[in-house]
Amino acid sequence: xxxxxxxxxxxxxxxxxxxxxxxxxxxxxxxxxxxxxxxxxxxxxxxxxxxxxxxxxxxxxxxxxxxxxxxxxxxxxxxxxxxxxxxxxxxxxxxxxxxxxxxxxxxxxxxxxxxxxxxxxxxxxxxxxxxxxxxxxxxxxxxxxxxxxxxxxxxxxxxxxxxxxxxxxxxxxxxxxxxxxxxxxxxxxxxxxx
Numbered sequence: 001x002x003x004x005x006x007x008x009x010x011x012x013x014x015x016x017x018x019x020x021x022x023x024x025x026x027x028x029x030x031x032x033x034x035x036x037x038x039x040x041x042x043x044x045x046x047x048x049x050x051x052x053x054x055x056x057x058x059x060x061x062x063x064x065x066x067x068x069x070x071x072x073x074x075x076x077x078x079x080x081x082x083x084x085x086x087x088x089x090x091x092x093x094x095x096x097x098x099x100x101x102x103x104x105x106x107x108x109x110x111x112x113x114x115x116x117x118x119x120x121x122x123x124x125x126x127x128x129x130x131x132x133x134x135x136x137x138x139x140x141x142x143x144x145x146x147x148x149x150x151x152x153x154x155x156x157x158x159x160x161x162x163x164x165x166x167x168x169x170x171x172x173x174x175x176x177x178x179x180x181x182x183x184x185x186x187x188x189x190x191x192x193x194x
Contacts (some may be wrong), residue, residue: 036111036165037104039172047184048095060166060173064184067094082143089150093120094186102160109167118158123187125155159183 043058052066071091078084098118105112129149161183164175174180182190 034104036106036167036172037101037113039165040101040113040115040163040174043174044097044099048097050095058172058174060168060175062176064176064181067185080143082147086143086147086150089147090122090186093122093150093153094188096120097183111165111167111172113163113165114160115163116158116160117183118156119183119186120153121155121157121187122150122153123185123190125150125153128155 039058043055046052046055046058047064050068052064052068056063068091071087078087096119100116102114102116104114129146161177161179163180164177165172166175167173178189182188
């Protein structure tokens, strides 16, 4: 078999063409992956800024109840300054969620983000606070003691979670799991709702 310059040129063009196609496929895959990351970032930013209505627009399978109304109702009905401070502190802690996207894998209309969350587990704090002192005094000081315990809580956790996203109508949506709900509610979903 003779190797001609025509064959070499044809093989070289094939290699270049395949490289270009692979390059575009990788670039396309990375841009799709970035889109799912942006959706997740927008969701968390809306949630932590307490805009639950906007946050729900990024969710596929459920809507998160607007717990701001619960906090507002409790605050408006409270006549005790310490109780009001406790509710405000719990609200601030609940929406204090930090995250880091560790990796992203996207395949067509499915994406998985590996996220490290850092959040307060308020439920664990409440359970352990009352478990450690079952004879908690029934007077005005109990609210101040509990408030101080919240302000100095050591129940800040870091947890890694895979978040699934699905693409529908050219838009990415987050599939909410029980574990994600538990993080978003500072442990309250797991310990008091389910």
